[in-house]
Amino acid sequence: MSYEYVLGVDHGSGGCKVTCLRSDGKVVADAYVDYPSYYPHPRWVEQDPVMWKEAAVRAISKATESLNLVEKKNVNAIGFSAPHHVAVLLDKDQEVIRPAIMWNDQRTDIQSKELSENYGDRIYELTSNMPNPTWTLCHLSWLKENEPNNYRGIDRILFMKDYIRYHFSGEFCTDYIEAEGSLLFDMRKREWSPFLLSLIDLKQDVFPPVYAPTDQVGLINSQMAEQLGVSHDTKIIMGTADTAAEIFGCGTVNEGDGVIKLATAGNFSMVTANTQKNRNLTTYHHLIDTLYYQNSATNFAAASFRWFKEQFYADLSEKFDNSLIYPEIIRQVEKIKPGAEGLIFQPYLNGERSPHWDPHLRASFFGCTARHSRNHFARAVLEGVGYSLRDCSLQFPNSSTKKMRIIGGGSKGREWVQIIADILQQELEIPAYHDASFGVSLVAATGIGWYTNLREAVNSVQSVIHQVSPNIKNHEIYSEMFEIYQQLHSQTFKLSHRLAKISQNT
Ligand SMILES: Nc1ncnc2c1ncn2[C@@H]1O[C@H](COP(=O)(O)OP(=O)(O)O)[C@@H](O)[C@H]1O
Ligand SMILES: O=C(CO)[C@@H](O)[C@H](O)COP(=O)(O)O
Structure with a gap:
């Protein structure tokens, strides 16, 4: 029997992960290639976009090394994900102007404070999010003030996953969940906001056209097809931001579902039907289009x-x-x-x-x-x-979720998961697959019609492999420690x- 394959390619904050999904819903291989962050000043975090492309090629080659020549030609599609908020500045020749400011860079406290104080209400109304040093709007505002020459040289801006995908198909585009992470996008109208763009004096054509995550955006280019040994007909699927891919991919696809992420960042996220008003939360569309997910996030988990x-x-x-x-x-x-x-x-x-x-x-x-x-x-x-x-x-006082899923590299440590379950007094479920590359492989598979919709895709492939119940005695110890922690x-x-x-x- 001959199978077909799709690849999910996720560039995390620490490295590139690839999942190879077979048409019978089995994950047949995965691979990881890491890369460094640079900390040129306290609170700054940067990465070199050139190494993302190299890592993608190496990780895809590793993930497909067990496929024979014919099987490699049966790779039908590749989808992409990466953290929100990370802008790659390109000049007129489409060359990278400077290293990318990462989402966890904290240099823009002055700019984000000014944006909050002067425009916070309007920004929140348009985006359901508040400015803080994580967001692209604040990064661009800092660049405008501190690196005017670089800023003047900007011809186009792509986000991290879109810049990587650009090397596979040459299409200048993004998806609407990614765009929401810029704080320059009108969440309800699903278009770049002229008001928000005016805050940093950039024209709309600097930013890419916006598609849905399951949309096909070209075919793989010849050079990449040859290098990877895959077919020239391999479809390139848009994909989306990593948190969206993870939350969907781990199977939290209904209102009231919750997820804890124990990756570079730690997220406590809930799936909602509405954009609940709380300015301490971040809010994005869920991959299931009628839903949202809201996060409360810690930087260094x-x-x-x-x-x-x-x-x-x-x-x-x-x-x-x-x-x-x-x-x-x-x-x-x-x-x-x-x-x-x-x-x-x-x-x-x-x-x-x-x-x-x-x-x-x-x-x-x-x-x-x-x-x-x-x-x-x-x-x-x-x-x-x-x-x-x-x-x-504590940012979700009304949540009464009985079970939450836990994902991210940290969830591989069972004792750590037990500690989290005890501290939160929360039943936790560990799904079989937990990273964004898996989620985005399902997005790619749905994009080329293997599944009729995203919910069907995840329900047919994902399962829970382990459950962890809280220990009440430990919870009491931790609760006393937590009081001291807060003080x-x-x-x-x-x-x-x-x-x-x-x-x-x-
Ligand atoms: N076996 C393990 N037990 C506990 N924690 C682990 C284990 N393996 C990796 N980790 C943690 O997971 C982190 C990587 O998580 P990952 O989800 O890959 O992060 P990201 O996608 O943000 O780069 C490591 O930095 C480490 O802290
Ligand atoms: O998940 C990651 C990094 O692994 C990032 O996406 C950051 O967590 C910032 O994005 P949001 O929390 O705003 O989604």
């Missing part, structure tokens, strides 16, 4: 674990294969009691989004004694991310601001 591993467990890389280092740390953490014997971590390694919206917040460990080992600190890091997610969950913020945030000032001046 699994990224805190990655940071801790790199800084304090470097010795493990001599003993363990890279893929076994996180499981080994988790094994060590399991030996430490809940509450880490009174050690608390605030995960504000790059400021914080919900609920504080404060780019100057600093991370800290509080409560250390001579008894505390590095494994206590590691447990405190995992718990601190859990407290931060609990802070995020730590209110009693120390001004000191964070002073430290930020000192490091800016030195």
Whole structure:
């Protein structure tokens, strides 16, 4: 029997993941190729767009290496996703003007504050979102003020996933969920907003035409088809932003469904039928077109674990294969009691989004004694991310969801999932597939007609592989720790601001 295949290509904040989905609904391969972020100044986070394309080619080649020559020619379509908010500035020759400012860059506090104070109500009315340093509008506003030469040189702007996809089919376009992440797009009219564009003096033709995520946007170009060994008829499907692809792909496709994401960022998200008014939440259309998803997000979730591993467990890389280092740390953490014997971590390694919206917040460990080992600190890091997610969950006071799904690289650590379930006192379900590349492979498959609609696609392929129930005793310990965690913020945030000032001046 001969099968057909589609590929989902997701560029995350740390690397490119590819899922290869077969026409019988089986995921037959996946692959991951990482790339670095650059931190040229405190609070800045940038990436080089050139490496995204290289990573895509390497990850696709890895994900298709088990296919024979004929099977490779049966790759029917490729779909794409990447984080919201990341603009790639192109000059008249379509060359990249400067490194991309990433969504987790926090440099634009002054611009986002001014935009909020002067235009916040109108921006919220048009976009259902408020300016903060995450959004493209604020990045562009900063560039206009601080890099006028670069700004004048802008001919076109593409978003991260669209820039990558542009190398596959040469089409200058985006999708409406991606466009919503710019804060320049009228959410209800589904068009670029002349008012919002006027705030940064850019014309509409700088921005791409807007399509639906399942739309076909050309065929793969000859050079890429040859390089990857796939057919010249391979269809290129638009795709969408990573959070939209993940929330859909993990099977949360009904009003009232909830998802926790434990990736670089941590998200507490709910699927809604309306844009519930809460200026602390971010709001986007769901891939199921009649729905929305609303997020409360923490900046450094699994990224805190990655940071801790790199800084304090470097010795493990001599003993363990890279893929076994996180499981080994988790094994060590399991030996430490809940509450880490009174050690608390605030995960504000790059400021914080919900609920504080404060780019100057600093991370800290509080409560250390001579008894505390590095494994206590590691447990405190995992718990601190859990407290931060609990802070995020408080933004949804009316949610009564019985079960939530948990996704992202961090959900591979069972003890970490247990910690989150205990802190939130929440039943958690782990889906079989949990990343954006899987979600966007289903978007591509639907785009070429394998499924009649997106809901049918995900319902026929996705399933729950594990359930985690909260432990009430642990929840009580964590609740007391959470009270201290909250007070730590209110009693120390001004000191964070002073430290930020000192490091800016030195
Ligand atoms: N086995 C594991 N146990 C716990 N956490 C893990 C494990 N493997 C990876 N992680 C965490 O997941 C993170 C990567 O998550 P991922 O969803 O790939 O992030 P992103 O898509 O934002 O780049 C790592 O930085 C690490 O913190
Ligand atoms: O998911 C990621 C990064 O992994 C990003 O999409 C960020 O989380 C910012 O986007 P929103 O939270 O606004 O979707």
